[in-house]
Amino acid sequence: MRGERPVAAKQKFVYSFTEGNKDLKDLLGGKGANLAEMTNLGLPVPPGFTITTDACKVFLQTGTEPGSLNEEITGHLVALEAQMGKRLGQADNPLLVSVRSGAKFSMPGMMDTVLNIGLSDASVTGLAAQSGNERFAWDSYRRLVQMFGKTVLGVDGELFEEALDEAKHAKGTADDLDLTAADLEALVATFKAIVLRETGRDFPQDPREQLDLAIHAVFHSWNGDRARLYRRQERIPNDLGTAVNVCTMVFGNLGEDSGTGVAFTRDPSTGAQGVYGDYLQNAQGEDVVAGIRNTLQLADLEQLDKKSYDELMTIMQTLENHYRDLCDIEFTIERGKLWMLQTRVGKRTAAAAFRIAVQLVDQGLIDLDEALHRVTGGQLAQLMFPRFAPTAETKPVAYGIAASPGAAVGKVVFDSYTAVKWSRSGEQVILVRRETNPDDLEGMIAAEGILTSRGGKTSHAAVVARGMGKTCVCGAEELEVDTKNRKFTTADGQVVHEGDVVSIDGANGRVYLGEVPVLPSPVVEYFEGTLHAGADVQGGLVQAVHRLMSHADGRRRLAVRANADNAEDANRARRYGAQGIGLCRTEHMFLGEERRKEVEHLILADNDKDRETALSSLLPLQKGDFLELFQSMDGLPVTVRLLDPPLHEFLPDITELSVRVALAEARKDPNENDLRLLQAVHRLHEANPMLGLRGVRLGLVIPGLFGMQVRAIAEAAAERKLAGADPRPEVMIPLVGTVQELELVRDECERVLAEVAASTGVNLDIKLGTMIELPRAAVTAGQIAEAADFFSFGTNDLTQTVWGFSRDDVEASFFTAYLEKGIFGVSPFETIDRDGVGALVKNAAQAGRATRPDLKLGVCGEHGGDPDSVHFFHEVGLDYVSCSPFRIPVARLEAGRAAIETAGSDSR
Ligand code: PEP
Ligand code: MG
Numbered sequence: 034m035r036g037e038r039p040v041a042a043k044q045k046f047v048y049s050f051t052e053g054n055k056d057l058k059d060l061l062g063g064k065g066a067n068l069a070e071m072t073n074l075g076l077p078v079p080p081g082f083t084i085t086t087d088a089c090k091v092f093l094q095t096g097t098e099p100g101s102l103n104e105e106i107t108g109h110l111v112a113l114e115a116q117m118g119k120r121l122g123q124a125d126n127p128l129l130v131s132v133r134s135g136a137k138f139s140m141p142g143m144m145d146t147v148l149n150i151g152l153s154d155a156s157v158t159g160l161a162a163q164s165g166n167e168r169f170a171w172d173s174y175r176r177l178v179q180m181f182g183k184t185v186l187g188v189d190g191e192l193f194e195e196a197l198d199e200a201k202h203a204k205g206t207a208d209d210l211d212l213t214a215a216d217l218e219a220l221v222a223t224f225k226a227i228v229l230r231e232t233g234r235d236f237p238q239d240p241r242e243q244l245d246l247a248i249h250a251v252f253h254s255w256n257g258d259r260a261r262l263y264r265r266q267e268r269i270p271n272d273l274g275t276a277v278n279v280c281t282m283v284f285g286n287l288g289e290d291s292g293t294g295v296a297f298t299r300d301p302s303t304g305a306q307g308v309y310g311d312y313l314q315n316a317q318g319e320d321v322v323a324g325i326r327n328t329l330q331l332a333d334l335e336q337l338d339k340k341s342y343d344e345l346m347t348i349m350q351t352l353e354n355h356y357r358d359l360c361d362i363e364f365t366i367e368r369g370k371l372w373m374l375q376t377r378v379g380k381r382t383a384a385a386a387f388r389i390a391v392q393l394v395d396q397g398l399i400d401l402d403e404a405l406h407r408v409t410g411g412q413l414a415q416l417m418f419p420r421f422a423p424t425a426e427t428k429p430v431a432y433g434i435a436a437s438p439g440a441a442v443g444k445v446v447f448d449s450y451t452a453v454k455w456s457r458s459g460e461q462v463i464l465v466r467r468e469t470n471p472d473d474l475e476g477m478i479a480a481e482g483i484l485t486s487r488g489g490k491t492s493h494a495a496v497v498a499r500g501m502g503k504t505c506v507c508g509a510e511e512l513e514v515d516t517k518n519r520k521f522t523t524a525d526g527q528v529v530h531e532g533d534v535v536s537i538d539g540a541n542g543r544v545y546l547g548e549v550p551v552l553p554s555p556v557v558e559y560f561e562g563t564l565h566a567g568a569d570v571q572g573g574l575v576q577a578v579h580r581l582m583s584h585a586d587g588r589r590r591l592a593v594r595a596n597a598d599n600a601e602d603a604n605r606a607r608r609y610g611a612q613g614i615g616l617c618r619t620e621h622m623f624l625g626e627e628r629r630k631e632v633e634h635l636i637l638a639d640n641d642k643d644r645e646t647a648l649s650s651l652l653p654l655q656k657g658d659f660l661e662l663f664q665s666m667d668g669l670p671v672t673v674r675l676l677d678p679p680l681h682e683f684l685p686d687i688t689e690l691s692v693r694v695a696l697a698e699a700r701k702d703p704n705e706n707d708l709r710l711l712q713a714v715h716r717l718h719e720a721n722p723m724l725g726l727r728g729v730r731l732g733l734v735i736p737g738l739f740g741m742q743v744r745a746i747a748e749a750a751a752e753r754k755l756a757g758a759d760p761r762p763e764v765m766i767p768l769v770g771t772v773q774e775l776e777l778v779r780d781e782c783e784r785v786l787a788e789v790a791a792s793t794g795v796n797l798d799i800k801l802g803t804m805i806e807l808p809r810a811a812v813t814a815g816q817i818a819e820a821a822d823f824f825s826f827g828t829n830d831l832t833q834t835v836w837g838f839s840r841d842d843v844e845a846s847f848f849t850a851y852l853e854k855g856i857f858g859v860s861p862f863e864t865i866d867r868d869g870v871g872a873l874v875k876n877a878a879q880a881g882r883a884t885r886p887d888l889k890l891g892v893c894g895e896h897g898g899d900p901d902s903v904h905f906f907h908e909v910g911l912d913y914v915s916c917s918p919f920r921i922p923v924a925r926l927e928a929g930r931a932a933i934e935t936a937g938s939d940s941r
Contacts, residue, residue: 046088047105049112050081055356060085062276064135067376074355076348076373080116081130081280082109084248086137089274092252106244109279117281122240126163127156129173129282132247134254136275139377143263144275145184145254147247148317149177149282153238157221161214169287171217172209176317178224178236181243185250188231196223210315244279251277268858283372285365286317290338293318293365296331296345298353301361301381303572304388308332308349310362318363318374341371352376357398358407359389383412387577394580401584402933408581409930410900410923414438416556416578417922418504421538421549429543430523433484433509434844436495438540440551441482441504444532447516449476451531456480463535465521467514468507469494471682474624477503482537484544486514486521489844489860496829496895499917501602504539508845512544560609560922582922585929586610591906592913593924594670596893598622599658603665606918610925613670613761614662615825615915616893619742620678622658623651632683635738636717637709648741655745656752663753663760670761672825672893672915673746674804675739675778676731677767679722684714723830723839728768728804732778739766743782747789747797754795763800765825770809775820802889805877806830814877818884825915826874828894828902832861835870862895865902875909882910891915900927907931 053061053069061069065083072078084102091099114120119128129151134144152160152174161170179197183190197209200220204211212220228236237243254260255275264271285293296310310331335342345364348371352360361379365372381389390404399407418438421427443461446452449472452464456479464480466473468487477483477497482504485494489508498505511524519531529535529546536549558564559575566579594615595606599622603614623632631654635647662671684690694711697703719725732739746762753760764782769775779801790797803820805811806827814824833840840862848860857866865871874892881888891913896902898916903924906914908931916924 043101044087044099045105046085046099046102047109048083048085049109050078050083053083058137059273060087060276062086062135062137062278063139063377064133064375065276065278068278068280070355071352071373071376074351076351077371078373079281079283080113081278082106082113083135084277084279086274086276089252089255089276090272092249093255093274098249103245106248106279110241110244113281121244122151122153122156123159124155125159127151127159127240129160130244131278131280131282132244132251133278133280134251134275135278136255136269137273138269139380140260140263140269143254143260144257145251147177147180147184147250149173149180150243150247151240151282152177153240153243155238156240164284164287166287168212168214168217169284171214171221172212172286173284175217175221175224177243178221178228181247182224182228182231182236184254185246186228186232186234188228192227192231193224196220196227248277248279251275265852265855265858270858271855280374283365283367283370283374284317285313285367286315287368289315290369291315291365291367292334292337294328294331294334294363296349296362296364297359297379298349298362299359299385299389299392301359301379301385304359304381304385304392305572306392308346312337318365338366338369341366341369344371348373354398357393357403359385383415384571384574386412387416387581388573391573391577391580401580402588402936405581405584405588405926405929405933408926410903410927413556413578413926414920414923415540416574417554417560417919418540419551419553419557420540421536421545422552423545423549427545427547427549430525430527430546431509431511431544433486433506433512433542433544434489434495435538435540435542436489436492436507437483437498437503437505439482439504440536440538440540440549441480442534442536442548442551443481445521445529445535446476446480446531447514447519449473449479452476452479463537465514465535466494466516468492469497471624474621477501482539483507484509484512484535484537486510486512487845488841489848489862492841492845498539499895499919501917504537506537506539506542506544509542509544510845561605562608582610582926585926587929588932589907589925589928590932591903591911591924591928593921593928594672594891594893594913594915595918595921596897596915597918598662600661600665602918603662606921607665607669609918609921611669611918611921612913613672614666615672615891615897615913616765617662617671617673619655619658619674619676620682622655623676623683628654629683632680633710635735636680636684637713641736644735644737648737652741652745655742656749659746659749659762660752663749663758663762666761667753668759668761670763672763672765672802672823672891673742674765674767675729675742677728679717679719679725679727680731681714681717681719681722684717685710687711687714687718690714723833723841729766729774729778730768732766732781733774739778740781740785743785744789747786747799748793750797750799751789751793751795754797755793763802763823765823766801766803767827768806768830769803769817770807771813772816772820775803775817779820800889804830804893805874806894807834808873811873811877815880815884818881818888821881821885821888823889823891824877824881826877826890826892826894826911828865828870828874828892828896829862831873831894832866832870835873836861836866838862864899865896865905867905871905871909874906878909878911889913898924903927904931904934907935 050069050072055066055070058066061083119126121128131148133146157174161167179193182188225236285291292314294312311328312334313328358378363375390407393399394404419440421440443463446462461481463482464476465484485507494507513522536545555570592612594613595611596616597603598617631650638644750760800822802823804827805824890911893915897914898920
């Protein structure tokens with residue numbers, strides 16, 4: 034009938050363990066899916082059922098359970114009771130259950146669990162009779178009231194702990210095990226009184242009410258503070274919800290022939306094969322986690338209970354072969370009977386991940402594609418940085434932003450000059466500034482690490498340090514940096530003077546006073562070529578990295594280039610596997626006093642002659658730079674970007690210069706040059722320099738500037754060609770917003786190229802392309818492609834202009850609040866914002882190729898070395914990513930992973 038919607042099949046919210054499987058993690062959570070998988074493998078899992086994440090989502094959205102949930106739970110409970118031959122909370126023979134959270138991604142200890150549901154004043158005696166152990170029954174009831182009171186009824190857990198301590202104190206003992214059945218019975222009465230006093234209600238005696246309230250509490254715990262914080266850090270989406278597992282209780286605390294433990298099928302910290310784990314006799318699960326008694330090594334279980342141990346070993350082997358990966362396991366032995374309470378593919382360190390992946394290939398359990406899929410660029414990055422080995426006493430004095438990973442130790446200096454001077458005399462220094470600017474570059478190069486109290490992940494310090502592979506902690510706002518007096522002060526008032534030693538950890542943003550020991554990375558030695566690929570160090574780590582890198586290289590479609598502007602970086606990039614330079618920022622070639630002076634002359638020139646003189650002084654310097662770069666990258670493309678930053682960056686600081694001029698005037702000794710400079714600084718001053726006279730705009734208003742650069746490129750290329758080499762420069766025009774800009778500059782470039790070709794007699798085939806880093810350029814990419822041989826997406830500026838976020842400011846100001854509010858899970862300057870900036874990239878790529886099918890497409894923003902973003906660039910069909918030399922291995926690995934993942938999804 035019209036208007037009538039078909040009745041949807043009734044949604045199922047509860048699955049018995051026999052109904053699920055390991056692939057249903059979205060619905061059943063990791064724990065529920067794996068309990069079902071183990072059940073179906075015939076392993077000894079206590080029977081139970083899982084309430085789905087969908088039920089949790091409905092509950093959290095509407096404040097009530099889905100209508101059919103109650104009925105479904107009843108159905109499953111009845112079946113469970115029939116299977117076990119006892120009813121939940123039955124007075125003379127109670128069935129007891131645990132209620133455990135379990136989300137899709139493991140969130141260890143972040144959500145709630147309640148054990149021993151079903152115990153009451155009536156059933157506690159039944160449990161005593163059933164177990165033949167009165168003490169155990171009262172202890173179980175005591176635990177229920179405590180856990181339920183705290184997690185379900187919201188009573189302050191300390192109140193129970195205090196009462197427990199008092200009971201032990203009265204007994205003159207520190208050990209729970211010395212409390213007798215009578216003591217525990219009294220404690221239950223005390224706990225119940227606490228519940229009544231704190232909540233105004235009695236501890237619920239109805240077992241079904243206990244169960245329902247516990248389920249609701251687990252649902253609610255998805256949105257608890259701990260869980261939210263954990264999700265933010267681990268980038269787990271907020272809308273997944275948790276499943277709830279209701280599982281028959283088994284007891285590890287029934288005497289010496291009982292116990293509980295955790296085990297790993299391989300060592301999760303090294304990857305070494307073998308059996309690792311801990312066992313605690315006569316205990317329940319939370320006792321192991323709480324660390325209240327010293328655990329035994331798993332191997333000791335063999336002596337205590339050989340039958341259970343052997344069975345556990347067989348099960349662990351079964352699980353590893355079945356999951357084809359390292360598994361971690363929780364188990365309980367109840368009076369000599371082994372029960373599996375949980376398994377999952379276990380977390381591991383970065384080194385273990387690489388080793389285990391190749392071990393499994395060698396065992397024939399997985400192929401190389403799968404092995405590559407199982408390691409990440411993030412793990413590789415961790416392996417590449419030297420790391421601190423902090424001792425128990427090392428406590429950070431500040432937490433900044435982890436801007437560029439690594440561990441650096443050195444003497445504090447506060448200016449570039451001292452950094453250079455001290456490092457030349459063999460000192461390791463840490464350059465400490467409020468924030469850095471291009472003037473600090475030499476000091477940054479000389480320093481072991483950089484520490485700033487302001488700025489975020491795309492601040493000058495961060496970007497430059499990452500480019501250099503130098504450790505950097507920025508935005509450590511607790512530190513008060515006083516460069517004038519050469520000291521900084523920590524939040525707790527400690528004053529650190531120039532020359533004092535500090536240690537900074539760029540992987541986590543921590544700042545320590547004094548020297549923390551550092552371990553070198555063999556993986557970097559391997560990429561540098563100083564350690565052979567077959568070197569058997571650190572348990573085969575380098576061999577594992579080599580195998581997976583080689584496989585990634587064989588698989589990837591994306592080429593990987595480097596952002597480099599000097600021979601040293603270019604050479605390193607090549608050693609690390611770069612297939613060319615994707616971005617040479619020529620402004621970096623104008624730093625240093627001598628060259629800056631030449632640029633100053635150019636800016637001050639007010640007639641053609643002076644301008645030409647300045648340009649012709651710069652020409653040989655630039656040409657020399659390019660000769661070196663083309664030599665390093667012989668046979669590979671080198672994309673040279675013409676000058677981009679606003680000119681005032683090459684002029685002295687306005688305040689300093691004003692003071693100097695004012696003082697000179699006061700002395701009646703004005704300096705003509707300073708006066709002209711000051712005028713120029715005022716003339717060029719911009720409120721928004723990032724949106725001002727920079728990029729292609731400079732090329733259009735300063736006659737001859739871009740021409741000089743192109744001439745230097747062309748002459749260097751011609752010279753190399755004449756010497757028999759194979760230079761492959763490409764010229765890139767920055768900050769283009771409209772095709773007209775590009776056409777004008779292109780004409781000039783072509784004219785210069787033709788002149789150089791004619792004068793040298795060398796056939797120069799130099800491609801001319803542009804950056805796409807403004808929204809208008811992205812939107813009109815089809816037109817821009819008419820005048821471009823290639824596009825390189827400048828996703829730093831594109832992110833800045835699409836969001837309207839100043840890239841130098843926002844990360845240190847309001848981004849923390851944005852991250853906390855979940856507006857985004859990660860800074861869009863770090864990982865490409867697929868929906869916004871990414872959509873523009875995708876459309877521009879398509880529009881560009883529609884105009885010019887052979888258009889070469891790359892990316893050279895910071896995102897080019899970010900793992901998630903590399904996957905995106907692969908998906909949208911770019912030809913290459915370009916990133917700082919130190920990130921090249923990560924980009925290679927991730928490009929390989931992206932290729933196998935797409936191949937996998939194509940074949941599905
Ligand atoms: C960009 O904007 O992404 C880019 C690579 O250029 P720069 O960072 O030098 O502005
Ligand atoms: Mg840019």
